[in-house]
């Protein structure tokens with residue numbers, strides 16, 4: 001793909017040109033000084049994982065690190081998530097079985113799932129975390145427009161810096177098909193660390209079963225790690241990272257929701273004074 005080419009030129013323009021124009025897509029951001037806004041949200045000293053800056057997601061040089069990526073993400077994604085974006089995201093929300101008070105959405109992007117979680121659990125404190133300050137600025141604007149109180153912060157899902165056991169629900173939507181398998185396990189270990197015993201972990205992404213059988217599906221968008229994702233098994237990865245009661249359900253053939261729970265271990269029982277827990 002030539003330098004300077006954008007998601008708009010590559011996908012939206014040719015496919016959806018009759019419904020949208022670039023001017024319309026950029027209208028919600030008119031007057032926004034991206035440099036000032038991203039500077040305000042950037043965490044000083046944050047080290048980006050090597051894979052993140054070196055890959056060209058969706059064929060866009062620079063991946064998610066541009067205003068263009070942030071502005072065009074939602075218009076493209078609404079058509080990429082069959083049969084309907086909110087129905088697909090809702091599969092994750094409807095899989096929550098507890099009543100979480102603190103929710104963390106990793107790789108939150110422009111916050112679409114994060115905001116649905118806040119709507120479903122209005123009393124919960126909801127935090128979205130992403131490596132791209134541009135995506136976070138777009139997420140913050142969406143939350144503001146919908147009058148939803150959600151905190152968006154700049155960070156690495158593999159090493160968030162939050163205290164152990166500080167969230168009772170940790171989610172990731174459409175993140176793992178974009179991370180190298182080794183890094184995915186690092187994020188799953190981090191999810192486990194952030195949950196208290198009984199806390200839930202929910203992951204929405206492409207169906208590994210369907211993707212692994214459909215080469216053409218994997219080639220629609222340029223995704224550097226999707227083949228390794230499709231060849232793997234999220235249930236196994238989650239169990240290896242200490243999560244229990246792991247299960248995956250398929251939705252509309254091309255999506256899956258995986259759920260796991262941090263089990264109680266002996267140390268947890270000792271914490272609550274159960275004599276002989278370590279015996």
Ligand SMILES: C[S@@+](CC[C@H](N)C(=O)[O-])C[C@H]1O[C@@H](n2cnc3c(N)ncnc32)[C@H](O)[C@@H]1O
Pocket residue numbers: 049052064077106107108109110111112113129130131132135155156157158172173174175178179
């Ligand atoms: C395909 S988008 C998904 C965004 C959003 N969760 C959604 O469902 O639309 C992947 C997002 O993950 C972010 N990301 C990738 N690696 C990350 C990491 N190590 N830590 C935090 N965010 C990451 C990217 O910046 C991007 O916003």
